[in-house]
Amino acid sequence: MDAKELLERYAAGEKDFSGVDLSAVKLVRAYLPEINLSNANLRGANFVCAELKGANLSGADLSRAALSGATLENADLSRADLTEANLADCILEGADLTEADLSRANLIEAPLINANLTRAILDDALLGSPLLEGANLTGVDLSKARMDVFPYGYEFLDT
Numbered sequence: 001m002d003a004k005e006l007l008e009r010y011a012a013g014e015k016d017f018s019g020v021d022l023s024a025v026k027l028v029r030a031y032l033p034e035i036n037l038s039n040a041n042l043r044g045a046n047f048v049c050a051e052l053k054g055a056n057l058s059g060a061d062l063s064r065a066a067l068s069g070a071t072l073e074n075a076d077l078s079r080a081d082l083t084e085a086n087l088a089d090c091i092l093e094g095a096d097l098t099e100a101d102l103s104r105a106n107l108i109e110a111p112l113i114n115a116n117l118t119r120a121i122l123d124d125a126l127l128g129s130p131l132l133e134g135a136n137l138t139g140v141d142l143s144k145a146r147m148d149v150f151p152y153g154y155e156f157l158d159t
Contacts, residue, residue, distance in 0.1 A: 033055065
């Protein structure tokens, strides 16, 4: 499937694209709220400034994807592979990132307010000064993330 076919089918009312292969697809500024791309291959896809509010991207391969400036508010990214993804300036408020792999991802200026990051992997992820108000960080090891400032009250535990 290519970008044109996806956009045409979405415009016709279809929203379930689970498991599709859209690797390296270019969907810059695409308007796709509530789309279901669960378990899809989106490796290297370009979603810069795309509207993906409430999207289901659970289990999707978004490694090396460009998502800067995208709106992923209340999106389901649980178990997604976001390794080396660019999420700079991405709106992730209320997103579910449970068990997502964000290794080496760029999350500079990406608000994670009220996001669920339970057991997310943030090894060498670039967070800068993260906006984590109300975020669930259960089981998250922030000691391997790159941050300018760590959240108030965060304690490093020896393992």
